[in-house]
Amino acid sequence: MVLVESNIPPLAQTYNKILTNWSTKIVTIDETKELKSENEHEHGALLENLPVIDLVGLTSEDEGERAECAAEIARASSEWGFFQVVNHGINHKLLRDMRREQIELFNAPFSKKSSCGLLNNSYRWGSPTAVSPDHFSWSEAFHIPLTKIFRPNLLRRVSLSKLLHARMEVLVEYAGEMQKLAKLLAGVLIENLGQKKEEFEEMISCDESTCFLRLNHYPRCRVSTAAELMHGLVPHTDSDFLTILHQDQVGGLQLLKQSQWISVHPRKDALIVNIGDLFQAWSNDVYKSVEHKVIANPNMERFSVAYFLCPSYDSMIGACKEPSIYRNFTFGEYRSQVQQDSKLIGHKIGLPRFLR
Ligand SMILES: O=C(O)CCC(=O)C(=O)O
Ligand SMILES: [Fe+2]
Numbered sequence: 001m002v003l004v005e006s007n008i009p010p011l012a013q014t015y016n017k018i019l020t021n022w023s024t025k026i027v028t029i030d031e032t033k034e035l036k037s038e039n040e041h042e043h044g045a046l047l048e049n050l051p052v053i054d055l056v057g058l059t060s061e062d063e064g065e066r067a068e069c070a071a072e073i074a075r076a077s078s079e080w081g082f083f084q085v086v087n088h089g090i091n092h093k094l095l096r097d098m099r100r101e102q103i104e105l106f107n108a109p110f111s112k113k114s115s116c117g118l119l120n121n122s123y124r125w126g127s128p129t130a131v132s133p134d135h136f137s138w139s140e141a142f143h144i145p146l147t148k149i150f151r152p153n154l155l156r157r158v159s160l161s162k163l164l165h166a167r168m169e170v171l172v173e174y175a176g177e178m179q180k181l182a183k184l185l186a187g188v189l190i191e192n193l194g195q196k197k198e199e200f201e202e203m204i205s206c207d208e209s210t211c212f213l214r215l216n217h218y219p220r221c222r223v224s225t226a227a228e229l230m231h232g233l234v235p236h237t238d239s240d241f242l243t244i245l246h247q248d249q250v251g252g253l254q255l256l257k258q259s260q261w262i263s264v265h266p267r268k269d270a271l272i273v274n275i276g277d278l279f280q281a282w283s284n285d286v287y288k289s290v291e292h293k294v295i296a297n298p299n300m301e302r303f304s305v306a307y308f309l310c311p312s313y314d315s316m317i318g319a320c321k322e323p324s325i326y327r328n329f330t331f332g333e334y335r336s337q338v339q340q341d342s343k344l345i346g347h348k349i350g351l352p353r354f355l356r
Contacts, residue, residue, distance in 0.1 A: 005109040008140075008219045009125035015136050015225075024133065024225045045254050045261040051076040051083040052270060058184070073185060074192040074287075077275050081288035082255050084270035085185075090177050092269075095246055098174045101167045102303055105142065106217040113140070127234065131346040133225045137233050138296040142215040146175050146208035175213055178244050178307035182206075185273060186241055186309060193283060193320050203316065204282075206241060210310040210331070217303055218252065221296035232294035232302065237350055239338055240276035240308040247272065250302040256291040277334070277351050278311065281326045284319045289351070326354040 012026045019025055053076065057069025076083035106113075113123045125140040183206070187197045218232040232252055247253060253264040253272070264272060280289040294302070311317070313332030318324065338348045 005111060007107050007109055007113075009110050009114070011126050011136075011138055011219075012223050014126055015130070015133075018130055019133065019225065022133065026223045026225050028223050045263045047265065048257070048262050050255075050262070050264055050272075051080060052267070053083055053085050054087050055085050055089065056087045058188070070188045070192060073188050077189060077279070077287040079288075080255075080257065081275045081280075081290035082264070082272065082292070083274075084264075084267060084272055085181075086267075086270050088181055088271050090181060090271070094170070094173055094177065097170045098246070098305060099248065099303060101170050102215045102217075102305060105167065105215065106140065106303075129342045129346050134231075135234055135346045136225075136230060138221040138223075138230045139216055139218045139232050139294070141217065143212060144171070144215070145210070145212045146179070171213070174305075175211075175307070178213070179208075179211060179309075181271075182211075182242055182244055182307060182309040185244075186279075189242075189279065189283070189287060190320075193286065195320050203318075204311045205315060206309050206311050210312055212308050212310070214306045214308065215303075216294075216306065218294060218296065218301060220298065220301045222298050230296040232296045234347070235291045235293040236348060237289045237291055238274065238276040238306075238308060239278070239334060239348070239350070240310045241278045241282075242276055242309050243274050244307045244309075245272040245274070245304055246306075247304040248302060250297060250300050252295045252297055252302055253304075254293055254295065261293075276308070278317050278331065281317050281324075281329075281351060281354065282320055284321060284325050325356065326351060327356050329354050 012028075016026050051072070053069065053072050055069065057065050057072075060066050060069070073083070114125070122142045122144045123140070124143055127135050127137045130136050186206070190197050190200045216233070221230050221232070224230055235256070245253075247264075247266055249266045249268065251263065251266050254261040255264060255274075256262075274292065275287045275289050277289045279287045294304075311331045313330065313335070315331050316328055317326075317331060317334070318328045319326065334354070337353055338350065341347065341349045341353070
């Protein structure tokens with residue numbers, strides 16, 4: 001008999017170890033049990049239409065159309081903190097190629113992903129800081145700084161993975177295109193608050209040294225605990241200026257709006273944009289960094305790729321106008337605080353830590 005090595009990380013075993021102090025355990029859902037309908041897995045979330053913005057307006061020759069499109073982006077960033085963009089200029093073949101490479105990468109056996117230094121040890125799985133069932137994430141990810149993508153010679157032990165060389169081309173092109181789009185959208189949001197893009201960039205540089213791509217994989221999840229339904233990714237806000245997400249057609253992403261979870265329904269032609277903590281701070285809460293999560297799916301695995309627009313660690317994140325709601329902080333300081341909180345209490349506190 002040939003034993004096929006699993007490509008799925010040992011999530012259930014790891015979480016069960018944490019649960020030894022709890023009066024619960026991870027239980028496997030019987031394979032023969034009838035599968036719930038798709039909608040039931042949305043766990044009571046509302047279906048509301050997330051704004052869809054056609055970015056063609058930004059390049060229109062008509063000044064009024066350009067202004068209207070910019071206003072829509074700003075409105076969605078304030079009211080929702082999330083929106084979808086269509087006609088975003090990113091080639092659909094590139095999106096498909098990226099997905100194909102991503103799937104192949106995650107298909108590698110777990111032992112290889114976790115021990116071969118693939119993509120400079122950028123592989124993460126589960127929730128390393130989890131201390132209770134509500135911290136468990138049923139997912140794995142490659143968390144890749146752009147420096148490593150644009151200068152692949154910095155990738156250690158590339159020779160170990162032949163598969164990587166071909167893959168790099170797609171990653172480089174994808175990261176470059178996402179960076180352009182993210183900067184275009186950030187520029188619109190900066191100018192909407194009466195600030196000059198060039199002046200912003202002089203103070204806060206978002207370059208390849210700190211931006212990163214995160215390739216996410218949510219394996220099919222046939223377990224739960226008595227206490228908690230399993231998350232694919234636990235509720236969080238992003239610690240960046242903005243994020244651009246390309247999700248597949250499975251669904252499961254939800255965002256919080258007025259204390260109610262709302263499902264983001266996949267749309268083939270759209271990318272999802274969300275505001276991160278740094279834009280919320282810089283804009284004095286005009287733009288909202290909202291909590292979002294991914295629910296685990298017992299029927300299907302899911303893939304997504306997120307691009308995070310981040311400044312250099314020494315960039316001072318002040319506010320665009322005084323008086324500011326948050327005290328000044330550098331991005332490096334913000335990140336250290338998030339890491340410290342996650343280690344000590346199992347989750348991030350984020351912006352409330354920096355209120356004046
Ligand atoms: O996979 C998703 O839909 C969301 C991913 C996400 O929120 C993240 O990587 O920060
Ligand atoms: Fe996120």
